[in-house]
Amino acid sequence: MTATTHRMPLARPPKVLVTKIGFDGHDRGSRIVAAYLRDAGMEVVYTGPWQEIPFVVNLALEEDVDVIGVSSLATDHLLVPKLMDALREAGLGHIGVIVGGIVPDDEEAVLKDAGVAHVFHAGSSREEIVASIEELVHTVRAQAA
Amino acid sequence: MTAAAKQVPDSEWLAKLQSGHRTTLARAITAVENETAGAGDIISAIHPHLGHAHVVGFTGPPGAGKSTLVSAYVAELRKRDLTVGVVAVDPSSPLTGGAILGDRIRMTAHTGDEGVFVRSLASRGHLGGLSRTAARVIDVMDAARRDVVVVETVGAGQSEVEVAEIAHTKVVVCAPGLGDDIQAIKAGILEIADVLVVNKADLPLADRTVKQLKGMLGLTKREGWTPPVLRTTATTGEGVDTLADKIDDHADAEGGLRASPVHRVQRLLAGIAAERLKRRIERQDDPAMTELCEAVLRGDVGFDAAASRALELLVKSKD
Incomplete structure (x- = not known):
């Protein structure tokens, strides 16, 4: 709550989709982050690994999520710009997208250019992740309102 | 609270909802789920258009295979050319309020099928197996002309019978070997069942569970409809066509809700x-x-x- 204490509390819990796209199955990070977010009072739609972009888009649409968190440990984050395009195409460009995992610096720049709000690297703390997502949910909802 | 949710729902909005526009449906659900400022207008707008859907509730103890069975049932409904809405309720933590909404992980077979719309709800401290506003979410799906709305409760045992008040047909799902003498569903939940299902029927103890359920049903006095005890294996789809038939039979025999909305x-x-x-x-x-x-x-x-x-x-x- 550190970064958001100056704001009005959210009218409803943040709704976050935690997913992995592509072929990599290392899902421990996404599971841990899903639990962090749940323990911070968020409602987390969790999918497990190996998802395809149309699946993620459909799920984000049906669940009307605020934020999508993509975990990437083996270059799958390079699919994220395609995910962003697909989201915009589906009229879901308002959703905040974050990436966490192993992301080299030059590729982080690519993701940021594509509109990714945050990239969390190894060593990011629970507090940092939770606070950033809460901040992002505030921004997403303020823009939508 | 997105652009579509705050606009006053006019006839154009209603037409969009009824024609199956998915974003309109998703945002209307968010509004009524969270009782946002626009929720009242949406409820008024859809109120005259309710009553299309047959609402089927799935309840039963955790681990009985409810989500997998719902997914198999949805596939069967799609074979019959019916459109489906699914409302899956997961528990919120009583300590933090957070929730993992994981039921729909077992319903991935329907991705890309516009005839299926799945929405997860967190129970948010509401006891009874649903969430406080679940009935309204069902109403929105009904207004969106879904032929069948399937409601899956949180893993319920003995007293979470609220689904009886909002579902036309109540399916109670249990599995073999969940505890001696199917103690998990002994009271309450058995009384509301219109259809009883022993899922995971490929397991060795299934016959015994079926017998026990039939025995327990025999002890309860009922008028009219007698709940059948069915066997399904949700992972292979075995028995799911019969389940869909029996739900239909019940709809024909009993039709409306027993409990009044008031x-x-x-x-x-x-x-x-x-x-x-x-x-x-x-x-x-x-x-x-x-x-x-x-x-x-x-x-x-x-x-x-x-x-x-x-x-x-x-x-x-x-x-």
């Missing part, structure tokens, strides 16, 4: 009011309350009498 709203109000009362009593810090608790501890006053006294103290403290 009664349901009254009960919901009672629950919300009781929760407020509880919080106020818990926070009450005047000496008379402490004294009362000490008297209960000493055994001077019984719980019943003390509870009445606590309510009196509350009324006094307000004046």
Whole structure:
């Protein structure tokens, strides 16, 4: 709550989709982050690994999520710009997208250019992740309102 | 609270919803789920258009395979060319309010099928197996012309029978080997069942569970519809066509809801009011309350009498 204490509390819990796209199955990070977010009072739609972009888009649409968190440990984050395009195409460009995992610096720049709000690297703390997502949910909802 | 949710729902909006526009449906659900400022307008707008969908509730103990069976049932409904809405309720943590919404992980087979719309809800502290606003979410799916709305409760056992008030047909799902003598569903939940399913019927103890359920049903007096006891294996789809047939039969035989919506709203109000009362009593810090608790501890006053006294103290403290 550190970064958001100056704001009005959210009218409803943040709704976050935690997913992995592509072929990599290392899902421990996404599971841990899903639990962090749940323990911070968020409602987390969790999918497990190996998802395809149309699946993620459909799920984000049906669940009307605020934020999508993509975990990437083996270059799958390079699919994220395609995910962003697909989201915009589906009229879901308002959703905040974050990436966490192993992301080299030059590729982080690519993701940021594509509109990714945050990239969390190894060593990011629970507090940092939770606070950033809460901040992002505030921004997403303020823009939508 | 997105652009579409705050616009006043006019006839154009309604036409979009009824024609199956998915974003409109998703945002309307968010509004009624969260009782946002626009929710009232949406509820008024859809109210004259309700009653299309057959609402089927799936309940049963955790681990019985409800989500997988719902997914298989949805596939069967799609074979029959019916459109489907699924409302899957998962529990919120009573400590943090957070939730993992994971039921739909087992419903991935329907991705890309516009005839299926799945929405997860967190229970948010509401007891009874649903969430406070679940009935309204179902209404929105009904107004969106879904032929069947399937409601999956949180893993329920003995007293989570709220689904009985909002589902036309109640399916109680259990599995073999979940505990001796199917103790998990012995009361309450068995009484609301219109269709009983022993899922995971490929497991060795399935026959015994079927027999036990039939035996227990025989002990209950019923008029009209007699709940069948079915066997399914959700992972292979075995028995799911019969399940869909029996749900249809029940719809034909019984049709409408047994509980009146007014009664349901009254009960919901009672629950919300009781929760407020509880919080106020818990926070009450005047000496008379402490004294009362000490008297209960000493055994001077019984719980019943003390509870009445606590309510009196509350009324006094307000004046």
